[in-house]
Amino acid sequence: MDRDIIERVARAAHLALTEEELTRYSKDLDDILDYFKVLDEAPDCEGIGVNPIEVADILREDEPHMDIDTDRLLRDMKTYEGYVRGPRLS
Amino acid sequence: MKIGLEVHVQLPTESKMFCSCPTTDAEAPNTHVCPTCLGMPGSRPVLNKQAVIYGIMLAKMLNCSIDDTTWFSRKTYFYPDMSKSVQITQYDHPIGGAGMYYLNGKTPIRITRIHLEEDPGKTKRVGDLSSLVDYNRSGIPLAEIVTEPDLKTPAQAREFLGQLIADIRHVIDLPGDGERSIRCDCNLSVGVERCEVKNVTGLKNVERALTFEMIRQTKILKSGGKIVRETRRFDEERGVTISVRKKELESDYGYIDEPDLGIFHIKNMVDSIHIKESPLNMTLRLVKQYGIDENTARQLVSTSTKIAEIFEELAKTTDVQTAISWTTGMISANWKAFEMRDESHEHIIELVKTFKDGNMTDTECNLELKSFMTGTSVESVKNASADLEVIINKFLDGNPEIVEDSRKNDKAANRVIGHVMKETGGSYSSADIVAATKKLISARF
Numbered sequence: 229m230d231r232d233i234i235e236r237v238a239r240a241a242h243l244a245l246t247e248e249e250l251t252r253y254s255k256d257l258d259d260i261l262d263y264f265k266v267l268d269e270a271p272d273c274e275g276i277g278v279n280p281i282e283v284a285d286i287l288r289e290d291e292p293h294m295d296i297d298t299d300r301l302l303r304d305m306k307t308y309e310g311y312v313r314g315p316r317l318s
Numbered sequence: 319m320k321i322g323l324e325v326h327v328q329l330p331t332e333s334k335m336f337c338s339c340p341t342t343d344a345e346a347p348n349t350h351v352c353p354t355c356l357g358m359p360g361s362r363p364v365l366n367k368q369a370v371i372y373g374i375m376l377a378k379m380l381n382c383s384i385d386d387t388t389w390f391s392r393k394t395y396f397y398p399d400m401s402k403s404v405q406i407t408q409y410d411h412p413i414g415g416a417g418m419y420y421l422n423g424k425t426p427i428r429i430t431r432i433h434l435e436e437d438p439g440k441t442k443r444v445g446d447l448s449s450l451v452d453y454n455r456s457g458i459p460l461a462e463i464v465t466e467p468d469l470k471t472p473a474q475a476r477e478f479l480g481q482l483i484a485d486i487r488h489v490i491d492l493p494g495d496g497e498r499s500i501r502c503d504c505n506l507s508v509g510v511e512r513c514e515v516k517n518v519t520g521l522k523n524v525e526r527a528l529t530f531e532m533i534r535q536t537k538i539l540k541s542g543g544k545i546v547r548e549t550r551r552f553d554e555e556r557g558v559t560i561s562v563r564k565k566e567l568e569s570d571y572g573y574i575d576e577p578d579l580g581i582f583h584i585k586n587m588v589d590s591i592h593i594k595e596s597p598l599n600m601t602l603r604l605v606k607q608y609g610i611d612e613n614t615a616r617q618l619v620s621t622s623t624k625i626a627e628i629f630e631e632l633a634k635t636t637d638v639q640t641a642i643s644w645t646t647g648m649i650s651a652n653w654k655a656f657e658m659r660d661e662s663h664e665h666i667i668e669l670v671k672t673f674k675d676g677n678m679t680d681t682e683c684n685l686e687l688k689s690f691m692t693g694t695s696v697e698s699v700k701n702a703s704a705d706l707e708v709i710i711n712k713f714l715d716g717n718p719e720i721v722e723d724s725r726k727n728d729k730a731a732n733r734v735i736g737h738v739m740k741e742t743g744g745s746y747s748s749a750d751i752v753a754a755t756k757k758l759i760s761a762r763f
Contacts, residue, residue: 284580292340311452
C-alpha cells in the first residue's frame with residue numbers, strides 16, 4: 229500500500245507511527261485488504277438494507293427517564309469534580 | 319466570494335436522540351447520562367420519534383424533497399467529546415435534500431440537505447492541556463442544515479441566518495434561551511480552496527468571523543500565497559480566526575451505515591405533518607393580501623405572530639386601517655404584559671369592534687384595552703394615563719416647536735420620550751409614552 233495513504237490513515241486515527249511501523253503496516257494492510265477481495269465474489273445485495281437482519285421503523289416516544297445510577301457508570305472512570313478525565317489535547 | 323453555512327439546531331425534545339436521558343439543563347456534569355450516550359459496549363440506540371418529526375418539519379420549511387426511506391450512518395472520528403469514536407449522523411440518505419429557501423422572499427439560497435445527528439459532549443481544557451469531559455450534552459438531537467455556497471457577503475450571511483433562525487424558532491417552537499442553541503460552521507472561499515470556521519454562535523459573530531476570514535484569504539492570495547484547506551476557530555474576544563487542524567477529507571470519516579437503528583419509512587409521517595406558516599411567509603402574505611406596507615407587516619409579525627393573527631381578525635371584522643392602527647398601537651404596546659396572562663384575545667377583538675361600531679370612544683377603548691391586557695383596574699389605568707398626559711402636555715407647552723417638527727420628522731417626538739423617562743424614573747413603559755405622545759401631538763395638529 230502507498231506510504232502516503234498509511235500516513236494519512238495514521239493521522240486520522242491519531243496514531244504516531246515510527247518509520248519501521250509505517251513500513252510494516254504498509255505490507256500488513258495490503259494483506260488485510262487482499263483478504264477482503266473474497267467479498268468481490270459475493271452476490272449483489274438486493275433492495276435497501278443496512279443490516280442483514282431486517283431492522284425497520286423502531287422508534288420510541290419522547291419520554292425522559294433515568295433508570296441507571298450515574299455514579300455506578302462513572303465508578304471505573306478517572307474523574308475530576310464530576311468530569312471525565314480525557315487525554316491531553318494539543 | 320462564496321459563502322456556505324452549516325447550521326446546527328438543537329431540537330427541543332424532552333429526551334435525547336437515542337436514549338431516554340433528559341435534555342434539560344443538569345445541575346452537575348455527567349448526571350444526565352446512561353450507557354448509550356456514554357457509548358458503552360453492548361448499549362444500543364433507539365431513535366426518538368419526536369426528533370424525526372422536527373426534522374421533517376424543518377425539511378418542509380426549507381422546501382426540501384423528502385424520501386420515504388431514510389437511515390443513519392456512523393461517522394468515525396477520534397476526540398474525547400465522542401466516547402464511542404463514532405457519531406451517529408446521516409450521510410447518504412438524509413431526512414431532506416435539494417431544498418430552496420428565499421432570503422427576504424426574493425433571493426434564492428439552495429439548501430443542499432438537512433440531516434439529523436447527535437450532539438457530542440462538551441470538552442474543556444485545563445492548565446496542563448489535559449481535557450475534562452461532560453457528556454450531558456452527548457446525544458442531544460441536532461438538525462444540521464447545509465446550504466450551497468450561494469451567499470455572497472458576510473452581511474448577507476448574517477441576514478440569512480437571522481431570518482432562518484426566526485423561522486426555525488416559530489416552526490418548531492424552539493425556546494430562545496438556555497442551553498439550546500444554534501451553532502454555525504461557516505465556509506468561505508475567495509478563490510479556489512475554502513476554509514471552515516467551526517462552532518460560531520450568534521449572528522454578529524458569524525459576520526465578524528466571515529469578514530475576518532475574507533480579509534485574511536484575500537491578503538494571502540494578493541501576496542502570491544495559497545489557501546490551505548483547513549478548519550479554523552473564531553476567537554470572539556480578539557475577533558480573529560485561528561487554525562485548529564488540517565481538515566479531514568470526507569473519506570477519512572469512514573462512514574458506514576448504522577445497523578443498530580435500521581431503516582425508517584417516513585412517508586406516512588411526512589403526509590400527516592403540517593407546519594405553521596413561517597414569519598417571513600406571513601409577512602409577505604399580509605403585504606399581498608391586505609395591501610399594507612412591508613415595514614408595518616414586518617413590525618407586526620416580529621412583535622408576535624399572534625398580533626399578526628389579531629390584525630387579520632380585525633381586518634376582516636372591521637377594516638384594514640382600524641386593524642393596523644390598534645394592533646401597531648395600543649395592542650403592541652401592552653403585548654408583553656398580555657402574554658404573561660393566560661387570557662384569550664377574543665375580548666381584544668370585541669373591544670375594538672365596539673369602538674368601530676361607535677359604541678365606545680377612542681379614549682374609552684384605550685383604557686379598556688390597557689386594563690384588560692395588563693390586568694389592572696380601569697380606574698388605575700385612568701389615573702396613570704392622566705398623570706402621564708399632564709407631564710407630556712406640560713413639556714409640549716414649553717416646547718411648541720416639537721409639534722411643528724413632528725409634521726416632517728417622526729423622530730421629533732423622541733425628545734418628549736426622553737424627557738418623560740427622565741422625569742418619571744421609568745415608571746411608564748416606553749411603549750405607553752410613545753402611544754400617549756403620538757396621540758397628544760396629533761391632537762395639536
